[in-house]
Amino acid sequence: MKPPQILIADDEPNVLAALRLLLKGQGYRVESASSAQAVLESLTAGSYDAVVMDLNYTRGTTTGAEGLDLVARIRDLDETLPVVVMTAWASIELAVEAMRRGARDFIPKPWKNERLLTILRTQIELCRALREGKRLSVTNRLIGEDQQSRMIVASPAMRPVLELIERAAPSEANIFIFGENGTGKEVIARAVHAASARADKPLIAVNMGGLSETLFESELFGHVKGAFTGGSGDRIGRFELADGGTLFLDELANVSPAMQAKLLRVLESGEFEPVGSSRTRRASVRLISATNADLSKEVAEGRFRQDLFFRLNTIAIEVPPLRDRREDIPLLADHFLGIYAGHYRKPLVGFTRDAIDLLLRHPWPGNVRELKHSIERAVLMAKGEQIGQSDLGLALNVSDADRSLDEMSLEEVERVLIRKALGRNGGNVSLAARALGLSRSALYRRLEKHGL
Numbered sequence: 001m002k003p004p005q006i007l008i009a010d011d012e013p014n015v016l017a018a019l020r021l022l023l024k025g026q027g028y029r030v031e032s033a034s035s036a037q038a039v040l041e042s043l044t045a046g047s048y049d050a051v052v053m054d055l056n057y058t059r060g061t062t063t064g065a066e067g068l069d070l071v072a073r074i075r076d077l078d079e080t081l082p083v084v085v086m087t088a089w090a091s092i093e094l095a096v097e098a099m100r101r102g103a104r105d106f107i108p109k110p111w112k113n114e115r116l117l118t119i120l121r122t123q124i125e126l127c128r129a130l131r132e133g134k135r136l137s138v139t140n141r142l143i144g145e146d147q148q149s150r151m152i153v154a155s156p157a158m159r160p161v162l163e164l165i166e167r168a169a170p171s172e173a174n175i176f177i178f179g180e181n182g183t184g185k186e187v188i189a190r191a192v193h194a195a196s197a198r199a200d201k202p203l204i205a206v207n208m209g210g211l212s213e214t215l216f217e218s219e220l221f222g223h224v225k226g227a228f229t230g231g232s233g234d235r236i237g238r239f240e241l242a243d244g245g246t247l248f249l250d251e252l253a254n255v256s257p258a259m260q261a262k263l264l265r266v267l268e269s270g271e272f273e274p275v276g277s278s279r280t281r282r283a284s285v286r287l288i289s290a291t292n293a294d295l296s297k298e299v300a301e302g303r304f305r306q307d308l309f310f311r312l313n314t315i316a317i318e319v320p321p322l323r324d325r326r327e328d329i330p331l332l333a334d335h336f337l338g339i340y341a342g343h344y345r346k347p348l349v350g351f352t353r354d355a356i357d358l359l360l361r362h363p364w365p366g367n368v369r370e371l372k373h374s375i376e377r378a379v380l381m382a383k384g385e386q387i388g389q390s391d392l393g394l395a396l397n398v399s400d401a402d403r404s405l406d407e408m409s410l411e412e413v414e415r416v417l418i419r420k421a422l423g424r425n426g427g428n429v430s431l432a433a434r435a436l437g438l439s440r441s442a443l444y445r446r447l448e449k450h451g452l
Helices: 013-025 036-043 065-077 093-101 113-139 155-170 187-196 214-223 259-267 295-300 306-312 328-343 355-359 367-381 408-424 431-437 438-451
Strands: 007-008 030-031 049-052 083-086 104-107 176-180 203-207 246-250 286-291 317-318
Touching: 007 013, 007 036, 013 113, 013 328, 030 036, 036 049, 036 065, 049 065, 049 113, 065 083, 065 093, 065 203, 083 113, 093 104, 104 113, 155 187, 155 317, 176 187, 187 203, 187 259, 187 286, 259 306, 295 306, 295 438, 328 355, 328 367, 408 431, 408 438, 431 438
Parallel strands: 007 030, 007 049, 049 083, 083 104, 176 286, 176 317, 203 246, 246 286
Antiparallel strands: none
């Protein structure tokens, strides 16, 4: 096996020299970068087994904001790539936020060589195992008892989805994925990318529902230094990052008509200009889009452009809700149990019979995402070797309709109101947000928080 390749990133030459000396002495191949942009360029041009990076790159800054943004972007490029962050301005809050954005570990400066090397060995082994699992999942045609990817499938309701992936993935056709919140639309997108001819190129995901109009063009097409207040440096847009690969646009129905027109122009020509630049650039991307809305209805009522819909909707894949694929629930629960038991180092060996019965009875309005959050909570709460019914915390959710508000906590009330607003508005996040007096991005944050 070839020696692992590590990308180190810091704005201090002395730090880079020390890391390079340490890691090369352990047999690692090392490349370095001194800015966030250089990190992204290196990752798009080469393959690495781990990234060790600073959180501050602009002289005089200590907040870590630039590095936190970079961590999230690296995760978008390759979710299996381990990122170890380090900074002289360490705090518990910064460490937690870095881990939330996708970092695998956190080391304060000055670092201890032994600890850094131990972390790298562990994370590189995990990275290679995850990548091998992904390779096997493609080889196994996304179906079978030895399935290693996150597509956990046993129900007849999912067979048409898998057949569509198998037929459509090798083509260059644009794909639109429909389904309720939390059904796993991004997992389907990743499966399509992994089985396509672009699998060795990046898959870049964008949550369109969380983008304001002011950030839309900068996020998708990039910007040049000084293009607007706060634009202190050049930024590569998602189209350019996805060049040669796949661009996944999630929650596309929430894009405004003005932004739809700009998106259509890029899709028709393949050309775009970063904000503040007159230089035209090109990108070859395969588009996969997703929404939880009834897009045909949105088109009929004039809220979504018909020409854009036709361009994106070459092949449609509809993902059934979890309540229609109950055969998958025990398998998904076991899968998430394995992930979180390992993550939290808890020696759990399965579920009690009562717990499985409750999982099968629960309506799962938040679909697979809600199940995932419930299993994570159960792993943290479990005291025995198995997860029991009481560990799942689902009994309250099942009977919320029968409880008065004064019997609920503030968090439970918020969850109930969000679920009711989504139900009244047919799952349309924009309409539900308006009914609740929230912005789309604020509602998305709460949906993620409650696993809905």
